[in-house]
Amino acid sequence: MEYIKKRNKRKVIFYTLGCKVNQYETNAMIQKFLEKGYEVIENGQEKIEEQADICIINTCTVTNMSDRKSRQMLRRVKEKNKSAIIVAVGCYAQVAKEELRKIPEIDIVLGNNEKVEIVKYVERFIKEKQKDFELEDVLKSKEFSEFGKITFTEKTRAVIKVQDGCNQFCSYCIIPYARGRVRSRKPEIIISEISQIADKGIKEIVITGIHVASYGKDFDEDYKLIDLLEEINKIEGIKRIRLGSIEPLLITKEFLTRLNKLEKICHHFHLSLQSGCNETLKRMNRKYTTEQFRKIAKMLRDTYPDVNLTTDIIVGFPGETEEEFKKTYEFLKEISFYKMHIFKYSPRKGTRAAVMKNQIDGSVKEERSKKLIELSNQNEFKYNKNCIGKEIEVLFEEEKEGIYQGHTQNYILVHYKSEEKIENEILKVECKKAFEEYIEASR
Numbered sequence: 001m002e003y004i005k006k007r008n009k010r011k012v013i014f015y016t017l018g019c020k021v022n023q024y025e026t027n028a029m030i031q032k033f034l035e036k037g038y039e040v041i042e043n044g045q046e047k048i049e050e051q052a053d054i055c056i057i058n059t060c061t062v063t064n065m066s067d068r069k070s071r072q073m074l075r076r077v078k079e080k081n082k083s084a085i086i087v088a089v090g091c092y093a094q095v096a097k098e099e100l101r102k103i104p105e106i107d108i109v110l111g112n113n114e115k116v117e118i119v120k121y122v123e124r125f126i127k128e129k130q131k132d133f134e135l136e137d138v139l140k141s142k143e144f145s146e147f148g149k150i151t152f153t154e155k156t157r158a159v160i161k162v163q164d165g166c167n168q169f170c171s172y173c174i175i176p177y178a179r180g181r182v183r184s185r186k187p188e189i190i191i192s193e194i195s196q197i198a199d200k201g202i203k204e205i206v207i208t209g210i211h212v213a214s215y216g217k218d219f220d221e222d223y224k225l226i227d228l229l230e231e232i233n234k235i236e237g238i239k240r241i242r243l244g245s246i247e248p249l250l251i252t253k254e255f256l257t258r259l260n261k262l263e264k265i266c267h268h269f270h271l272s273l274q275s276g277c278n279e280t281l282k283r284m285n286r287k288y289t290t291e292q293f294r295k296i297a298k299m300l301r302d303t304y305p306d307v308n309l310t311t312d313i314i315v316g317f318p319g320e321t322e323e324e325f326k327k328t329y330e331f332l333k334e335i336s337f338y339k340m341h342i343f344k345y346s347p348r349k350g351t352r353a354a355v356m357k358n359q360i361d362g363s364v365k366e367e368r369s370k371k372l373i374e375l376s377n378q379n380e381f382k383y384n385k386n387c388i389g390k391e392i393e394v395l396f397e398e399e400k401e402g403i404y405q406g407h408t409q410n411y412i413l414v415h416y417k418s419e420e421k422i423e424n425e426i427l428k429v430e431c432k433k434a435f436e437e438y439i440e441a442s443r
Helices: 002-006 020-035 064-080 091-095 097-101 113-128 175-179 187-199 225-232 253-259 278-284 290-303 322-335 362-385
Strands: 011-016 039-041 054-059 085-090 108-110 157-164 204-209 240-243 268-270 308-315 339-344 391-400 403-408 413-417 426-434 439-442
Touching: 011 020, 020 039, 020 054, 020 085, 020 113, 020 157, 020 204, 054 064, 054 091, 054 113, 064 085, 064 091, 085 091, 085 113, 091 097, 091 175, 097 108, 108 113, 157 187, 187 225, 204 225, 225 253, 240 268, 253 290, 278 290, 278 322, 290 322, 308 322, 308 362, 322 362, 339 362, 362 426, 391 413, 391 439, 413 426
Parallel strands: 011 039, 011 054, 054 085, 085 108, 157 204, 204 240, 268 308, 308 339, 413 439
Antiparallel strands: 391 403, 391 426, 403 413, 426 439
């Protein structure tokens, strides 16, 4: 604590693990500290050697590996900042608060709802040495915890959180216990926030949440995600609206008919599939079948010929036989996703799947994972090669050694060499060369 007293302006450093919702909430917490006059280091992972007075680790708990990474980050940060206040906040802190409170190196443990007033908790600790704060039971939360208008963003893209919580209770997932039930953010607050972000010159926004497809289900009035998207599409300055991960069943003929009229919507949809086998999906407590998913993929491709579909897949789920895996593999070949994020199932304490019979051996999970990663890489390379010679529009996001990187509206990564400064510019370029993970372009 001596180190803190000697400084006129306290330095705060953030370490963010997990999803885009966590990134949004980190940005929100950063803004809260900046408003109070603190000096803030945005991305601690890239500056692990940086010294700070207050270290905040925004944790993740989606898998056992996420828990491990959260604990490892807490230990690493303490080793580098022995005199600093260490704050564990977020999903892992929410579900493992008693475990974390027993670790002497951690000064403050806060859940997800407490993020909104994190500055208050930190300052109370500094002044009163109060360490243990009562965390709200998120399963009892009925209102969206509002940070206020958040205008602290990345340089070219802003993540916008529109809802929190999930009512699905998939058998492998702990998130409803970390995030609570569905709570939607008021549309007028979202529109106001995006309008202010547009005034700063941000051209692309990503609509995210824990279960975005459920947006509006907790409202008394009939107001859904598509209603919100139609309002966002009217905001001047915003050129692209990108949807984060969505539930497949959100995609209906009515939804697509209205969505297709919105010229700013990006033709990239991340549909969370998890398995291509109906028997496995049923054990996962997913609410759709492969037959429904096949129709959804066709509807999207009929509506947007240049659409890119990406997904998440879990391999080695309890009871997944070799035959079930083959069904998944063949289904994934048929759908031909542009990219697939492959996760090896790991039991998550507190979920139904963790106590299911027929847990799969690690070597089998590894083998199945490699097969799907290889398929994903093949699909991505094939799609990229088909772009050679075509003209595409790219929003350039960052520059490294004279090479600018950016994404097309359907989320293809593009590298482009330029001596001019083109960050945050949308330019038409021609695809010249394809690689497995990106396209090289020129003008």
